[in-house]
Amino acid sequence: MASLLSQYPGVRGSAPVPADATVIGAGVVGLSIAIALQRRGLAVTVLDREGPAAGASAGNAGAFAFTDILPLASPGILRKAPRWLLDPLGPLSVPPAYALRIAPWMFRFWRACSPARVAHSTAAQTALMDLSRAELEPFLQATGTAGMLRKDGNLQVYESLAEFRAALPGWQARADHGIAFQHLDPEGMAQIQPGLSPRFVKGTFTPGWYSIADPRLYTLALAEHFRARGGILERVEVRSLRPTGTGVQIDDDRHAGHVVLAAGAFSHRLARTLGERIPLETERGYNTTLPPDAFDLRMQITFGGHGFVVTRLATGIRVGGAVELGGLDLPPNFARAEAMLQKAQAFLPGLRPQGGTQWMGFxxxxxxxxPAIGRARATPRVIHAFGHGHLGLTQSAGTARLVADLVTGQAPAIDPAPFLPQRF
Structure with missing residues (x-):
């Protein structure tokens, strides 16, 4: 505890810092930020339209994927995307009803896949991953959640030598950063994870892959810790933000010295009320959570060629992933969850598919x-902290540290420039 408290000192700096802050969003990122601000001496309120752990923080795969330093926007994805898009239930899909609306975002994504931009994004992602890894275990100790951490590793599997060879440049980039891994043949894979289909000819085991026992229970535990330290958590749908001379007006009836916007996939709507148009889109993810005895799973398994993972949680075996770029308003297509479950049965022949619960999240x-982490253009009293994609849980502790530095006027733990919300 003492080591963490030394990392979250009291408010310092030449500029006066408001004694209160409001965090909009009670997911894992928002609650981690709220706790970090509490430890800097601020009185903190958290507002959320549904309450804690209601969105992606509940239904994610539970991984702290610190080794995922390579951006999704990359030449490799561009090569795979046309084939994936032809399959409406495949790893990447765009519903026809949303295709025109997503086109400007897709154009920006395509531009971000240039080698120079990938190198820039990889360096920035690596810095945030390193910070998040360094912050995680002290944060878990301080919040009483350290017992939920698992260090089982991850096994990425390949169906052909061609697929394996195509992945090698990415593994070299990880090796250059000091990330440990081991390439395995079928016999080596069977030793650490029995029950894989013989269709997988190669695998790569990453021992430094952490996970949480259950992401929903972890986020709820953070909410309880926040409340126990005097934090206020309210179920409120915030509709507008407006700068004032002394802080930020929240709708018509609230005021805060600082506001942190961490409302996940809904954040860009509130940013718009400050005059900022940030190109945030929604990767709709699907999963099925089976009973804990559905399979003897020893670690998370990534089926990268199919865009999904199988994860062992304390509450069950979760089969999910993939990307559906479909926005916030279209109805869910649970055929995507069913397609992943059918593939999981083929890839893990002993998997029992009965008794599962389906989920879709943004x-x-x-x-x-x-992610977008930084001050709003309209006022330095609003800090944006959203857009983490698949990595919200992974980067939650690091984002909390960086936001707390910005709010209290201290030197940021890492260079925040690559994450500026205005970079687009």
Whole structure:
């Protein structure tokens, strides 16, 4: 506890810092920020339209994917995307009803896939991953959630030597950063994870892949810790923000010295009330959570060629992933969850598919695969902290540290420039 408290000192700096802050969003990112601000001495209120752990923080795969330093926007994705898009139930889909609306975002995504931009995004992602890894375990200790951390590793599997060879440049980039991994043949894979289909000819095991026992229970535990330290958590749908001379007006009836906008996939709507148009889109993710005894799963398995994972949680076996760029308003297409479950049965022949619960959630995604972390253009009293895509849980502790630095006027732990919301 003492080591964490030393990382979250009291408010310092030449400029006066408001004694209160309001965080909009009670997902894992918003609550981590709220706790970090509490530890800087601020009185903190969290507002959320549905309450804690109601969105992607509940239904994600539960991984702290610190080794995922490569952005989704990359030449490799561009090569795979045409084939994937031909399959409406495949790893990447765009519903026809949303195709025209997503086109400007897709153009920005395409531009972000240039080698120079990928190199820039990888360096920035690496810095945020390193910070998040360094912050995670002290944060878990301080919030009483350390017992939920698992260090089982991840196994990425390949159906052909061609698929494996295509992945090698990415593994070299990880090796250059000091990330440990081991390439395995079928016998090596069977030793650490029995029950894989023989169709997988190669695999790569990453021991430094952490996970949480259950992401929903973890986020709810953060909410309880926040409340126990005097934090206020209210179920309120915020509709507008407006700068004032002393802070930020929230709708017509609230005022805060600082506001942190961490409302996930809904954040861009509130940013618009401040005059900012940030190209946030929604990766709709699907999963099925089976009973805990559905399979003898030893670690998370990534089926990268099919865009989904199978994860062992304390509450069940979760089969999910993929990307549907379909916005916030279209009805869910649970045939996508069923398609992944059918593939999982083929890939793990002993998997029992009965008794599952389906879920769909919104991942907030920006075209260059980096989150928006930084001050609003309209006022320095609003800090944006959203757009983490698949990496909200992974980067939650690091984002909390960086936002707390910005709010209290301290030197940021890492360079925030690559994450500026105005970079688009």
């Amino acid at each position: 991942r907030p995604s920006l075209p260059d695969s980096l």
